[in-house]
Amino acid sequence: MIVSQLSDIHLRVDGVPLKDVIDSEAALKAAVAHVNRMTPPPDIVLVTGDLVQRDSPEAVRRRSYAALVDRLDRLPCRWVAIPGNHDDRDAMREALAPGGHVPAHEGFLQHDLDAHPLRLIGLDSKADDGNQGHLCAERLGWLEARLAARPDHPTLIFLHHPPFATGVGYLDQHYHRFKGASDLAAIIGRHRQVRGLICGHVHRAAQCCLAGVLASAAPAVPFQMSLDFSPAAPSSLVREPSAVPLFRWSDDGGLIAHSSPVGDFGPRYPNDAAARRIMLTLGA
Numbered sequence: 001m002i003v004s005q006l007s008d009i010h011l012r013v014d015g016v017p018l019k020d021v022i023d024s025e026a027a028l029k030a031a032v033a034h035v036n037r038m039t040p041p042p043d044i045v046l047v048t049g050d051l052v053q054r055d056s057p058e059a060v061r062r063r064s065y066a067a068l069v070d071r072l073d074r075l076p077c078r079w080v081a082i083p084g085n086h087d088d089r090d091a092m093r094e095a096l097a098p099g100g101h102v103p104a105h106e107g108f109l110q111h112d113l114d115a116h117p118l119r120l121i122g123l124d125s126k127a128d129d130g131n132q133g134h135l136c137a138e139r140l141g142w143l144e145a146r147l148a149a150r151p152d153h154p155t156l157i158f159l160h161h162p163p164f165a166t167g168v169g170y171l172d173q174h175y176h177r178f179k180g181a182s183d184l185a186a187i188i189g190r191h192r193q194v195r196g197l198i199c200g201h202v203h204r205a206a207q208c209c210l211a212g213v214l215a216s217a218a219p220a221v222p223f224q225m226s227l228d229f230s231p232a233a234p235s236s237l238v239r240e241p242s243a244v245p246l247f248r249w250s251d252d253g254g255l256i257a258h259s260s261p262v263g264d265f266g267p268r269y270p271n272d273a274a275a276r277r278i279m280l281t282l283g284a
């Protein structure tokens, strides 16, 4: 089973570039085209929050959700989404629930997808205000009950906010505030069928071990934040290429994390004559 992830799309469809320079529509189009070139295609794509850009006018945000659905419906497989701090639950539900990409009922936008060999549980970590993550007693209780109900089914948890610090000063200062992060880690520690946790929010790839499992933050679709461990480094974005995280699950191999840089990197090995020449040179 292959799980793919798209994160922090920040779509804005009125032609105003993000941060004055970033074309979020072109970035989404490139990311979807990239997933569509994958062989075999993923079984599911998890869209981990910040689907649209919050500081656009409300009408633009609603149009952006509709455009996002139109674009993501071109993926070769099912996709589901959870909200990030930029998202509006009601607007998101209105655009995404008809296609089954979020639950239709009122309340938090969470998922429990257990029809796959790897069960996928999506958490809504959006706080009532501010950019920080928040898992309240209701959401934590929901997670614990779901995990307790099927203790033998290997599970991957996905949410927007990383419940871990990245070690990058300005990222942790601005982005690593998460009420309930230690409770989430304790729940994972109590339910050993959890094999991993994936998130977004920090606009950089970062991985660590959390409560004994892989915890991974994804690159963002339109732009990345800079990697600078200096304590006084300012918050800044860079034009690094995006990448699509892929998580392969098998009963014998467990969970393996991969990353596929978005872009066209030439003909596919080994069908290309130049690649065959390289093989011969290397003695392969």
Ligand SMILES: [Fe+2]
Pocket (backbone or CB within 6 Å): 008, 010, 050, 084, 201, 202, 203, 220
């Ligand atoms: Fe974001």
